[in-house]
Amino acid sequence: MVDSLSSPDADDLDWGLRAAFGPGSGLHEGLTEAGAGGETVTARLGLHPPRLLRDEPDLPDARVHAAPLGARPKRDARYQVLGEIARGGVGVVHKSRDIDLGRDVAMKVLQDTHADDPAMVQRFVEEAQIAGQLQHPGILPVYELGLEDDRTPFFTMKLVKGRTLSALLAERPDPAADRPRMLRTFEGVCQTVAYAHSRGVIHRDLKPSNVMVGAFGEVQVVDWGLAKVLDASGTPGERSRSNPFDTNIATVRTGDDHSGSLVGSVMGTPAYMAPEQARGEIDRVDERADVFALGGMLCEILTGHAPYAGADDPVASAAETRLTPALERLAACGADEELITLTRACLDPRPDERPRHAKAVADRMATHLTSIDERARRMEVAAAEARAKATEERRARRLTVALSCVVIVALLAGIAAWLAAETRRRERIDTATNRVEAQLNEASQRLGEAQVAPLGATDAWVAARSAGAHLQQLLEPAEVSGGARTRAAAFLAELDQADRDRQLIETIEEVVIRGATHQDRVSWVAMEQQLRATFRDYGIDLDTLPRDVVATRIRESPLTRQLADGLELWIATCFALGGAGDAPRPPEELFQWVSVLFEADPEPVRTRVRELLYSEAPTREQVETLVASIDLATLHPRTLSWLASIYFRTGHPAPLFELYGQAVLLHPGDFMLNFDFAFNLEFAERWEEAIRYLLRCTGIRPRSAGVWRALGNAYREIGDLPASRAALERALTLRPDHRPIEVDLAYTRLEQGDIEIATAMLQQAVAAEPDLARAHCFLGLALQRAGRLVEALAELERCHELGGRNPMWREPSEEWMDACRAELEALESTRP
Template sequence: MSNDPDVTRLPATDHLPADEPSPTIVRPADLPATDALLGNSTLRSWRPTAPGLPTVPGYEVLREIARGGMGRVLAARDLSLGREVAIKVLLPGTATHDAVPRFVTESKITARLPHPNVPPVYALGTLADGSPFLAMKLVEGSTFAVALRDRTSPADELPRFVRTFEQVCLAVGFAHSQGMIHRDLKPSNVMVGAFGEVQVMDWGLAKSVAGTDERGPDSPGYEAGDETLAGQIMGTPAYMPPEQARGEPVDCRADVFALGAILSEILTGARLFAGKTSAEAVARAAANDIGDALARLTACGADAELVALAKRCLAPNAAGRPADGKVVADAVAAYRAGVEERLRTSERQRAADAAKAIELRKRRRVQVALAGAVTLLLFGAAGFAVWEEQQATERKLEASRQAAEHRADIERTEREKREAAFRQQVKDNEAAAENRQALTELVKRCEEALSANGELAAGAALVEIDRRASAPGAEDFRARIERCRKDRAMLVRLNQIDDQRWTPTRGSVPPPSTAVPHWARAFADYGIVPKTTAPADVSRLLEHSPIRERVLAALELWHLFGAVPGLTEILHAADADPVRDAIRADVRHKAWDRVGELVKGIADGTAALEQPARFVAAVGIVPEISRERRRALLERAVVRTPNDFAVLMGLGGAHPNTAPDVAGERVRWYQAAVSVRPQSFVPRMSLGIALWDQGKQSDSIRCFRDAVRLGPGNAWCRYNLAKALRDSGDLPGALAELREAVRLDPGEARIRDALGSALGENRELAGALTELREAVRLDPEYAGARYNLGNVLRSQRDLKGALAEYREAVRIQPDMPDALNALGNALWDARDLTGAEECFRKAVASDKNFINARYNLGLLLKQKGDLPGAITEYREVIRLDPKYARAYYGLGIALRASDDAPGAIAAYRKLLDLDPNHSAGHNGLGNALKDTGDLDGAIAAFREALRLNPNNSAAKANLAESLKEKAERIAPPPREAKKP
């Protein structure tokens, strides 16, 4: 070993072996690049959508709720808060120069109306095509127009409709108090929720009372009297006041007229204005042709207060109407209060009448008794017979009256019972109808969520279904509810299996074959057992299942990687297709060449070979098919189904190369996968690895932290975060995550090994030995744990123990460069220079770019006297890393020893350029300069070496010798003594 100062062998690194590739990727042509994790706005807007629906940034669009002449309303899920919202967008082709500003104005007006009966606005944004969208509260229910239409008669549940009307008036009155008028009030713009909540919608024509703009965009067409006019006259003819129909300025009383039209429709069942054409309806509104409507109001039989209020609101002149919506709401409230008071008064009067009748009966009995007494006194004994006869008659009359009253009481009681039973039956029927309606929507929502792979949304729907499953009306839904439960449980299990097979656990994603036993158990519980379950039964089971595609995808993977007898027949019965059947048959017979040709045809885009994304995603990860064909297959699939998670994850792993440029390609696919499943930790882990390979450490760590947040109970999330933290220099943070990972999964050798290695780096050697020995016990054939255990033992000067562990690591994995380099160092310590050289050379052969092993080999060769060999290794290290300062120092020593002083001087000067404070380097430079005769340069170098390190004994001796030599050179020769 060298005695030169500062010449040391590099220890074996304690990171994991280099044989663990990370997942890899290709770049989709239609996704932009980004320099930060999910930092690009285009990628953030890439969210999963149902087929045929627009993509809305930050939301998962689920379905269309309604549409009109200019726009439509969509149900969506807010991806940041997890709540369902309503999204309003313009229809394609309607984003004109007038429509867009009006849409934005509507959004802002609605947001300025914080009232319980006005839907809250959550966000106003822009779609990819530049058109606006509005996110607001989602009201589950139907429009007031539907409720009015579905009545059997105007008197049907009138109190409930009047209560709804009062809430509409309150919302309009609040808008009026804020200086806003709606200008398009009608039943179809009022939503009535499943629990009676009322929301006044569509403020697209609203304006400030002080505003003057009365014009709008051209309407693409509407039904007469029903749709909102978007031309010269704005509003809906069937509910429009005369001044609005004539295009004159309007104020709050225009809305009051519309409220009167709605109230008239509630009371009579007919609209105010109607016409064969829109122009006719507008003309009738402009002329205030409401004679028929007033006649219907007069004859409707409703309470006079409501009829009078409707007529006041419909006054032809605005001045004759109530001032605003609040006044109308107060009038309705007063009417309802009066009705309630009359009901209470009627009840009190009935009770008073009953008490009075009882009192009268008592008085008649007293009067009869008094009359008998008087007769007795007047007539004495002679009149006793007459009195007794009268008493008998009175008793008979009284008995008759009592019998009649008793019969009347019985009849009244029976009638009240019948009426109560009838009311209860009506109430039960209404409750059952309401429950059936709610269950219809909930079961539909659950099935839609299952079809979209939304296990959380389906679970939430099932919770609501459970609350109603025992209520009247639920009997018709039993089979569908049980099917939803079964399918949701299966979906959860399949997603769990996919999460496991996509989770990077040992530096890479495990092979799909590890999921085979999990698929077998899941399908057995679902009722699919190959060779036992008839294929026709499986086909019937999946025929109408909302998770049919998801189940077929898992069956396809099980077939590809499990080689399960009978599964080919099941897939043919449930999903027959000539191309898929041919590939399945070839897979069963392991005819991979034929499979590859069929896959090539699919990838080349032959129309007859188009395949669903689930099948492409499964075939695209089969290792027996060439990577190029698999990649082409997946790239073609992603064009057709850009939101398919399995396809995106397959593309993410399509390249094994971890080079930064290839990692950048992988990043794009994994970012897309994160966008599709933002609540899953799985794609974030693969994205974090790709970002790390790309050199973006901070983005990678942030991605791993997100994975831990989303999967706090997953030990591998903690493991990957810990690796990134440790490699970035945050050893305490890495230790904390690794300890938590061990707690979550104490039986995983890889995690124990990582914790032991980190503890060793932190000089906690006792803890490191405990964890590493446990890792070896858990997996004796794990080379990485043996190697790291050897490092800790060597640091404790247990050379024998270290040699044993290094040799085991090399036995298990003969081409492991780190273990070979470490074994070479340990053999050198044991003075086995031949064995050490052999190990260093094997390490270099295994990894030609392994700088540490090459440097150590150079040191060893120099010590053995092989200067040319040492110089060759040092130069190769410098070629691989021109900034590797130690190599220049070793090269300088070897070149000087080879009598190449100029070469040594060049090597030392390069060293000092990189490290000006290298004391030994200055000393070496001084020696080389002295060899060339540059004594002054040498003295200066020796002095600099001592300035940097006053204890450098070699520099002290060299300086003293050089100064003496210089003194001797300049001293005059001694004079000769004169001869006597």
């Protein structure tokens, strides 16, 4: 069985938090401080606080849900840089691995050359803030904004697997090739920019190389590094400092008299730049500058060249609007006149003559694309009518073949009916496909939120699974385009695998917490069996699969570290049971499994730790050399525990406590790391320190029976019997079927002088589990104190017999037997 996985109630959390960290630290007591005490990235950099973008228009059924208060997430060295993707004038984009979740992300870091430039730092942070507030399928979601150890800002985004629109345009054999797909991609760009304009944001660097087209056709506008937030009037001015409560627009540069966008500066790409932007007339740059850039992109789609392509000085050409070559190419491109007219309107040198914002461009594009479909349908109808007319003329001329004409007319009518039915079917497919695409975007967003949620946060995963189930329902009865169905099926497979991975990680964590916090044979046997069952349910059967196959499956899994940790915990459990005289596997087989660990998880640092951990006789110097060569902040909590445990094998365990102290500072919220530290402090009889970390554990997991049991035994060792009894009663309430807890509670009652109650509890435990050695021990002591020496000696002898089977037996059972015999002999000698 596994301890309850339900969230602890507020009283449990408050009790544990107050016990661990003192008054005022409870769940309800800490809400105000949690909201006010956390320091943001902009505050740490000394920047102005962000302003919020304009609210999105309300939808008919829209509801606003308040987000729960919580502490700002910390990086804790969770990202592993895998390689550089791109480099620009301001930042560098890396492909990175989120170590905690095993997921690839794009990480953008400010270049070192700009780290000391406040204006560049402001612009970099503003890019993250703008993208983070623009919630749209066409804009990459920002997962996290943070600082490196050297205060260099970075932010992480969704990693898009696709190609730029620039690359797709370049590989066309001629501008007319694949034009419909390019136009639909351009419509997606317009819709995305229209959304940004509705939120008061202009991009200022729109171009095909800043448009990503994903592997499944999704369109996303990237690189918002030059974006500008307009004020409420729609101009790119700065907000007055006299109104601190205005939250209509948000940038870190708000209120700064030295904005990165200075009058006279030129920002953007000259080939697509509006004349007012090229001339540095910043006060005149608004949504219409983006409209000009959209016109430049449409010009390149239709003609194969940007507006100022081939110019010796693109900036001067843009400033002076030298568009004659571009307009000549447009006139000769052979595209629909509507598209040419729209392109010319967008490229008008006079801002007031251009469409006011991107939505106007998007609407005209949508109208044009719809008209193309309608035109095709009209051509089909016209063709059918022409065929019918020709048939009628032939029938008039050939009265002798009237029957043949009837057949032909019937045939044509059938074709027309088929065409009409096919048109209706296409409309149904388009409607169903649009619904699937919208739900796919929603489900993808929910999965992304779930994957970054902390371990044990079930609400985010419930939302992700619910969105996936809705997507599955839309797929089943509907006629959906093949591409949309393929993308949806791929996502559902990804969701299923992600959910299985999460369940595996949480199950291993719960099994270890339930078993390792109880220092008794029954718990460790159950832990060994449950770990094997967890691997078997995941498809890795440790009992039947060859060991090399196990190693390969772990190594090729996206959860290599988590699976290797679970396998190592299973091996350690088997070794511990062997040390207790109850080995489930012979030692030589366990060392073969250790070899599997090295093959399954070849990560260099963990390999070095394991080499020393499983070596025959590690020395203190070897351990200290290894510790000195590793950045402890990069290690997972479980690896830190293995590293610290090596000190015990050296015969010099003192440095272990210093290493554990550093580890819990790095990972204060990791339950097992704090418990392992407390266990080692107990082993060294440093009870007061052990109690401090056990109390911290109760704050992290208030419903863990094992930690309350350990806390109760520690309190008994320092003589605080009321606290010992309260903690053990709490443990027994959480796990009433676990006899060893009842035995520990009976021992505390015995020490309190409740001999009769303790005796009854211990007799009940012995009757239920006759081989429970500690129950016989404490029953012998209780009977001895009651003066029942003969019965006491029998229980103590039974205790010594059972305990002797365990090489790790620590109770002084032999001393207790000798004391009981001496007391019995003294009593006999006084009799006549």
